[in-house]
Amino acid sequence: MRGRWGRHGLVAGLLTALAVIAGCTSPPPSAPERADEWRQGKVRTPATLDPYFPDLGNHGYQVEHYQLAVTYDPASKQLTGQVVAQVEALTRLESVRFDLVGLTVTSATVDGMAAGVDRGDDKLIVTPADPIAAGATFTVTVDYQGIPEPVSHPGLGDNGFQPTSEGAFAIGEPRSASTWFPVNEHPSDKATYTIELTVPEGLAAISNGVPAGREPAAPGWTRWRWEERHPMASYLVTAVIGDYRVTTREHADRPLVVAVHSDLPTRIDQQLLRSGQIADVLAEWFGPYPFDAYGGVVLADPRVGFALETQSRPVYSPAFFIAGQDGTGVIVHELAHQWFGNCVSITSWRDIWLNEGFATYAEWLFEEFDGGDTAQETFDLYWEGPGGADRFWTTPPGDPGAGRLFHSAVYVRGAMTLHALRVTVGDEAFLEILRSWVARYAYRNATTDDFVALAEQVAGRPLRELFDAWLYADQRPTYPGR
Ligand code: ARG
Ligand code: ZN
Numbered sequence: 001m002r003g004r005w006g007r008h009g010l011v012a013g014l015l016t017a018l019a020v021i022a023g024c025t026s027p028p029p030s031a032p033e034r035a036d037e038w039r040q041g042k043v044r045t046p047a048t049l050d051p052y053f054p055d056l057g058n059h060g061y062q063v064e065h066y067q068l069a070v071t072y073d074p075a076s077k078q079l080t081g082q083v084v085a086q087v088e089a090l091t092r093l094e095s096v097r098f099d100l101v102g103l104t105v106t107s108a109t110v111d112g113m114a115a116g117v118d119r120g121d122d123k124l125i126v127t128p129a130d131p132i133a134a135g136a137t138f139t140v141t142v143d144y145q146g147i148p149e150p151v152s153h154p155g156l157g158d159n160g161f162q163p164t165s166e167g168a169f170a171i172g173e174p175r176s177a178s179t180w181f182p183v184n185e186h187p188s189d190k191a192t193y194t195i196e197l198t199v200p201e202g203l204a205a206i207s208n209g210v211p212a213g214r215e216p217a218a219p220g221w222t223r224w225r226w227e228e229r230h231p232m233a234s235y236l237v238t239a240v241i242g243d244y245r246v247t248t249r250e251h252a253d254r255p256l257v258v259a260v261h262s263d264l265p266t267r268i269d270q271q272l273l274r275s276g277q278i279a280d281v282l283a284e285w286f287g288p289y290p291f292d293a294y295g296g297v298v299l300a301d302p303r304v305g306f307a308l309e310t311q312s313r314p315v316y317s318p319a320f321f322i323a324g325q326d327g328t329g330v331i332v333h334e335l336a337h338q339w340f341g342n343c344v345s346i347t348s349w350r351d352i353w354l355n356e357g358f359a360t361y362a363e364w365l366f367e368e369f370d371g372g373d374t375a376q377e378t379f380d381l382y383w384e385g386p387g388g389a390d391r392f393w394t395t396p397p398g399d400p401g402a403g404r405l406f407h408s409a410v411y412v413r414g415a416m417t418l419h420a421l422r423v424t425v426g427d428e429a430f431l432e433i434l435r436s437w438v439a440r441y442a443y444r445n446a447t448t449d450d451f452v453a454l455a456e457q458v459a460g461r462p463l464r465e466l467f468d469a470w471l472y473a474d475q476r477p478t479y480p481g482r
Contacts, residue, residue, distance in 0.1 A: 052349040052402040057186025058097040062088050071198040080145040083181045089136045095127040099178035099185035103146035124182050148180045155403035167242030171308045171315050177234035187345045190231035198223045204244040206259045208311045210293045238310035240297045251276030255293045261300035268321045272296045279335050287438045290343035309337030336362030344441040351448045353397040357414020379419045398471025417470035423481035425459040433458045
């Protein structure tokens with residue numbers, strides 16, 4: 001039997017062994033500095049932003065803030081939107097290219113002046129009257145409308161904005177946002193957001209971050225406002241519209257908003273409201289909770305069989321809360337992503353294990369903390385377990401390939417990589433590595449090489465071989481710690 005919130009064994013040891021780590025945060029370069037590096041040829045510009053998904057994302061600028069106002073009518077499935085993006089030019093720009101799937105752009109301006117609009121290959125190209133200087137900050141406003149449709153990636157399923165019987169939801173990884181607004185669809189360009197969703201009266205409209213008010217709009221319509229004040233990758237933006245029970249509490253001086261579809265039993269609301277306490281446990285291991293709000297959304301839609309760590313408010317399939325399950329494992333996983341993936345984000349999709357391996361290892365730590373199997377027992381189970389099955393040992397989690405972004409090797413062998421690191425460097429250094437990872441790269445992006453370098457620095461020993469064997473080899477590494 002698993003204890004409730006009891007502190008047991010190894011994990012309790014980890015907690016008490018831990019000293020406070022001073023993060024050595026250095027600010028990211030400013031836009032003029034980046035533009036300068038670009039001009040001097042210090043920044044190599046590859047043909048595409050991401051080798052795994054060459055269609056996603058755009059070079060030459062960084063969006064600082066998206067102000068998004070969307071009206072959605074479930075009856076006609078029509079979406080009408082306006083996005084106002086505050087952008088920094090990293091280089092001289094003749095035009096600004098965004099990702100946008102389908103939908104019709106009705107007007108675009110740059111700094112308030114009419115701009116040209118071209119479309120093609122899931123892109124929107126906005127061309128101002130005059131080119132934008134490197135280092136300049138400018139505002140792009142786009143009005144658009146249409147019936148959004150999700151996109152399918154081979155092996156990754158439907159991504160993006162999808163209608164339901166009475167509403168809609170937008171979730172997807174690696175692509176989602178560009179199915180319902182113009183965006184730089186890549187985690188290397190994080191931005192803050194204000195999101196306004198106008199929906200028929202009586203429906204809820206949930207998004208990321210802090211609730212910033214709800215008011216009547218046109219007769220029969222309600223406008224819900226949300227604010228995400230910390231940088232967010234585009235795949236972490238969500239909108240869930242429909243018939244939901246919305247419960248708002250306060251936890252650790254922040255709003256905790258949970259929304260459960262009204263077709264589902266009310267016990268799920270209680271199960272989801274534990275998100276605050278679960279985040280507190282994770283904060284003891286990984287450092288302070290990085291965002292201004294907590295929460296979660298449980299869909300009733302049977303088409304969705306997964307959960308997604310949408311920033312500050314993950315979205316869950318109902319499948320995690322049926323047949324006697326209370327959702328603890330998946331809540332731990334999605335909340336761990338708030339540190340690993342959301343606060344510290346990947347620079348390229350190849351490094352997806354930095355998200356999934358870490359969130360999975362958090363599940364193992366929590367299981368042990370909660371009186372279940374120890375992380376070592378879980379590791380041993382997988383060491384003996386899936387073996388050659390389903391390409392587990394032949395898929396390198398550090399480079400799984402675009403079609404195997406969410407392969408079990410990424411999750412489980414990724415978590416095993418962290419366990420191998422832990423038994424190699426010891427519990428104290430291991431937790432110090434995780435905490436300084438978050439402290440050093442908070443609200444920014446990092447790479448696997450950054451993680452290896454940090455681990456070597458904290459542990460004071462070379463670790464490249466260990467990571468190479470666990471992340472990049474197509475066979476089972478040697479058993480760690482022997
Ligand atoms: N990042 C999500 C997680 O926490 C995975 C999303 C998987 N997507 C999918 N279409 N199956 O596990
Ligand atoms: Zn995950």
